[in-house]
């Protein structure tokens with residue numbers, strides 16, 4: 001079920017600061033748990049990281065598109081996927097559905113990438129990727145759904 005935001009900001013009335021863009025798709029913890037596996041929930045809703053070489057897509061070389069496992073937003077394409085050797089699916093570019101924000105957890109300054117549409121944690125972006133962007137989007141398979149290109 002998709003929660004539609006009503007006019008009039010209830011969060012502001014409750015005294016909360018609205019500093020970030022409100023995601024389009026919002027669900028409660030219980031609603032997310034009902035549609036995600038434990039691993040998908042841990043990664044996307046609790047900013048977890050799957051074990052390297054454990055996910056479904058790090059070695060996926062098929063042509064197709066990658067979508068948010070939570071809401072179906074288009075995030076990445078096999079066109080920009082490359083073999084980073086890290087054990088996580090890696091891309092040098094992303095779609096407009098991917099947002100970026102600073103992440104200071106674990107004593108490191110990194111740039112977290114998340115789904116603009118539902119706020120799912122996807123992974124991180126680093127600046128040691130290949131040309132043409134020089135970026136490396138290091139993404140958890142558990143945050144993605146892959147759809148192979150139809151011939």
Ligand SMILES: [Zn+2]
Pocket residue numbers: 068069070071072073115116117118119120
């Ligand atoms: Zn999403």
